[in-house]
Amino acid sequence: MQIYKVGGAVRDRLLGRPISEVDWVVVGASAEQMLELGYRPVGADFPVFLHPQTGEEYALARTERKSGHGYGGFTFHASPDVTLEQDLIRRDLTVNAMAEDDQGNLIDPYNGQQDLEARILRHVSPAFAEDPLRVLRVARFAARYAPLGFSVATETLMLMRELAESGELAHLTAERSWKEISRALMEPRPDVFVQVLRDCGALAALLPEVDDLFGVPQPQAHHPEIDTGEHVLSVLRQCAEHDQPLNVRWASLLHDVGKGLTPEDQWPRHIAHEQKGLRLIQAINERCKAPRDCAELAMLVGEFHTHGHRALELRPSTLLELLQRFDVFRRPQRFAEFVAACEMDARGRLGLEQREYPQGAYLLGAAEAARQVPVKPLLEKGFKGAELGEALNRERLQALKAYKDQ
Numbered sequence: 001m002q003i004y005k006v007g008g009a010v011r012d013r014l015l016g017r018p019i020s021e022v023d024w025v026v027v028g029a030s031a032e033q034m035l036e037l038g039y040r041p042v043g044a045d046f047p048v049f050l051h052p053q054t055g056e057e058y059a060l061a062r063t064e065r066k067s068g069h070g071y072g073g074f075t076f077h078a079s080p081d082v083t084l085e086q087d088l089i090r091r092d093l094t095v096n097a098m099a100e101d102d103q104g105n106l107i108d109p110y111n112g113q114q115d116l117e118a119r120i121l122r123h124v125s126p127a128f129a130e131d132p133l134r135v136l137r138v139a140r141f142a143a144r145y146a147p148l149g150f151s152v153a154t155e156t157l158m159l160m161r162e163l164a165e166s167g168e169l170a171h172l173t174a175e176r177s178w179k180e181i182s183r184a185l186m187e188p189r190p191d192v193f194v195q196v197l198r199d200c201g202a203l204a205a206l207l208p209e210v211d212d213l214f215g216v217p218q219p220q221a222h223h224p225e226i227d228t229g230e231h232v233l234s235v236l237r238q239c240a241e242h243d244q245p246l247n248v249r250w251a252s253l254l255h256d257v258g259k260g261l262t263p264e265d266q267w268p269r270h271i272a273h274e275q276k277g278l279r280l281i282q283a284i285n286e287r288c289k290a291p292r293d294c295a296e297l298a299m300l301v302g303e304f305h306t307h308g309h310r311a312l313e314l315r316p317s318t319l320l321e322l323l324q325r326f327d328v329f330r331r332p333q334r335f336a337e338f339v340a341a342c343e344m345d346a347r348g349r350l351g352l353e354q355r356e357y358p359q360g361a362y363l364l365g366a367a368e369a370a371r372q373v374p375v376k377p378l379l380e381k382g383f384k385g386a387e388l389g390e391a392l393n394r395e396r397l398q399a400l401k402a403y404k405d406q
């Protein structure tokens, strides 16, 4: 039996990038032998084992898919007769289909190193189509390596298009898709992820509500030369440049989906797009099984992002309602994330790379002023229950007015 290092670890070592986890492939061994050696199997009928000490993944060399949808849920034909080359040819990209033996020698039958040098993401063989999730994976790798100059090979994009058009993406489980989407949004160029999906027609299958934004004009005051879809890409880029967390990036991706519902004769104005978008955002959250913090922030940002732009003009009572709606007194962090999403929107809209976003400091300052209102003196005055709530709000309104007059 021989063991080879494969996949991301080989790729990233050649790129001179940090290696997060190592995958191994085992040639010439059976599942029984692995169990005898103390490896622990992962899932049922799946030829991957965990090393008893390191916990790293060891997969038996495998050939064609036997059943199931998606690499994660497949069962594969694995036997001690499968060669390393037969295993590598069924992998997604040439840059992911290289191996290294225990002497550190590179085994590269499909020219991954050459593609790495040429900065090309290219599929290895037609077996790419065995797992439709690879469409998302390629877009995610493009988002990660775009700063190094990588792009997707034309023939791979064509294959991705065929997969998208065949309806195969509909078979992906929400969990697998979300894992890719959430990882891709955290890459240095999340906008490239969306752009690549759009280029191969997969965005229309996965997030049609976002795809619909391309070609929809923005109001004149925004950034007249780019449409709403391009604006969303620009906001995502800002999110990455400002190191925003996943929930802010997810909310940014969805914040304007309501604009896709504006009838063309009303363009470029989008009256009540925030309210109209809520239904769509809710449906997307449910369909993608977005985790609660992402789903909640997306709904709040969808509903209130225009408040962020008008923050300096908001009446104290409206501001207080907003703070209450965010439950800012108990969850200040979520309000801060909302403000961050509004700031990214503004930067993506006006190219505010160098400029200030005074609304942000104002909103956070006002929230802080309202949060400072002490409950104790009110309790000492004998207020209880609803009365206390009313008294607190009165005090908060006073605090906000005082903050505004500063």
Ligand SMILES: Nc1ccn([C@@H]2O[C@H](COP(=O)(O)OP(=O)(O)OP(=O)(O)O)[C@@H](O)[C@H]2O)c(=O)n1
Binding pocket: 006, 007, 008, 009, 020, 023, 071, 090, 091, 092, 093, 096, 097, 131, 133, 134, 137
């Ligand atoms: N749908 C998939 C998933 C994985 N792989 C193969 O399995 C390897 C390991 O997969 P994974 O750990 O998901 O990705 P990495 O390439 O290691 O990249 P990352 O840095 O994102 O972990 C990949 O390199 C690729 O060879 C594949 O061909 N098709």
